[in-house]
Amino acid sequence: MNSYDPAANPPETPGSPRARVGTVVWGLIVLALAALTIISRLGIVTLNGTYVLIGLMIGAGAALVIGGLLSARGRDKDTTTGKA
Template sequence: MSSYDDYSAAAELGQEPGGAPVRVGTVVWGLTVLALAALIIISGLGIVALNGTYVLIGLMIGAGAALIVGGVLSARRRDNNSTSGKS
């Protein structure tokens, strides 16, 4: 399948070509893993002493809040793009 076929298939569906949308969960968990890795490196260098329990609780609260906010924003965007006329 060529890029022209991808473009024409996307045009028939009323979508922009270029791939799938970014998923909120993937971004949030990726940022969570990066933050945890950075905290481990900082703690290993001895710059600051971290309590592992508090770090994990903080990361999980932040990730959970980001997932909820991202899901709500995604749902609102989907509702705005619907063509059914329902509000």
């Protein structure tokens, strides 16, 4: 028989779940591509696909690195035990 011990599996802390950095970055990439496609189709500007791709990859890489560092910093604050 299985017995449930609530002390062994404490419930998660209340609060809203945090969005993952990768999900946010990929969402921003898709939005940027959609906006650039619309702008280029309207004829407002002429875009070079290579430069657009390079810019998106640089921006996405920077966002992932910065987001990962901020996430790790926040995680370090949450898991302190008070020991030196």
